[in-house]
Amino acid sequence: MDDRQVIKQVLQGNTDQYAVLMDRYHNEMFSFVFNMVGQYQDTEDLVQEIFYKTYQSLSKYDSDKAGFRTWLYRIASNHTINYVNSKYHKSKVASEVDVDLLQDDTDIIEDTIRDEQLNAIVAAMKKVLIKKHQKILSLHYFSGLTVQEISESLDIPDKTIYKALKTGIEKIKQEVTQHG
């Protein structure tokens, strides 16, 4: 059963089927949130909220506009960035960031990097970027979405995504260079 069929069943009252969607996307969401937050318990809490929020909004989902996965990322990025930006998330001090990690090309090599570096990048994003750009950059770096999928997820043209990536990365580089 594809996502659309599962969603249809859930909306018809067969709510057990929602577990299928969670089973399908949990690890991807967990990975995305964990990349930004860096704490297991916070990540688990946030992912629970994301799936619950998604369930609550399921009747508003329009499959003609976006795939379920990209729509889920939209909710996940919103929820996670709200948390990261809140006073309850303790920002780590920006330090020791290898600015070469920050590239805007789509073929960037996947890389597992040290927690401190990711914490510093997230903290810099929070500090210097507006929320819209935070979403774009976080989806670009921390999710498995392509630029086209980010465009679909956020309902923003590709061109704007590329522009935001470029200016956002420059700002972050500047921030970590100045304060790193």
Add this chain to the structure above:
Amino acid sequence: MAKLHRSIDPIRMEEAKERTMTAVMDRIEPKPQTIFWRSILRPVLIPTVALLVILAVLFFPDTNPPIDDPGVLSAYDSQKLAELSYLSGNFIGANLTVSLPYYAFLADGDETEFEQEDVRINFYFDTLRVYLEDIDFTQVVQSEVLTDSEFDYLITFELHDKSYSFYVRIDGSDLVGELIVGAIIFDVTGTLEETDTETRFDLEAISGDDYVRIQYRYEVEDEIESKYEVQSRINGVETEQEIKVSREDNEEEVEIKDGDNEYTLKREVEDGETIYKLEYKINGVEGEARIVETTDINGNAIFQYSVKEGDIEKDIERGRPHYDFDDEDEDEDDDNPGNDNPGNQSYDGSSTLIQNSL
């Protein structure tokens, strides 16, 4: 696969997956006819279940529920709720209890507009500066399950060394309760709704002819913004205040509209020292003040306001606001040697003159 990623322990992720699926499915429940109500009910549950369970976790680690307890909500939610309880309780209590004396007769010839309102400003500063600091609101709220009561939960918190007791019951999408402040009991009703980008909470507390209404809006767009609109009538005096707490580009500020007067409070670091800055417009006159907190020889908190208003510059000192409760057990409190916290006393310094106008 993400382009930049942390190393994740796959076992922990799988364990989290199992707990998450169980918790979310338990919250959903296969009752199609109640989906709409549950979506509304959940936010209403937040101030109760979250405070009950999560705060129990925070305060009483030995009694932790199982980690996959579906009632466990995120620490983020519990923080928001504790914050809401803090501010709501504070304004309800303060509308009852803050002494607002008149100083006009003390005018010294170059009196500022600031001094006309300094007690009120002092209260705002004392209450709202928490938004400019890293305050853990859950430290001020505790809760317990009531098993033999018409109410489901009791939420208690201490503000300015006085206890607030909030008995609450969930009734559909509504919240019904009693807030006890000193010897006064308020009947409280409220509704809480949540959308993708906005949380709305309407609360009304009534005691006889007195009332306090609070409308709370929490919006998330490019900036995070919480807005409180407070309307009250206490002893026949009607007031309206609007408080907006916003955060953008890592900066937080609190804006207050009180009738035609406006105040903006910010925290800044100058030469390594944290100071608070207040910009205001009172009776059409603009001014600003730097605020520094110190303590007097008795350990009482003192706020020093360096006011600049037009050509006038002056320093004004105020103790913490005086919260004068109509408390039946006041004498008992006075006899309690352990209850001599400075915040529980009227500051008697020569620079702070407190008169109870209520």
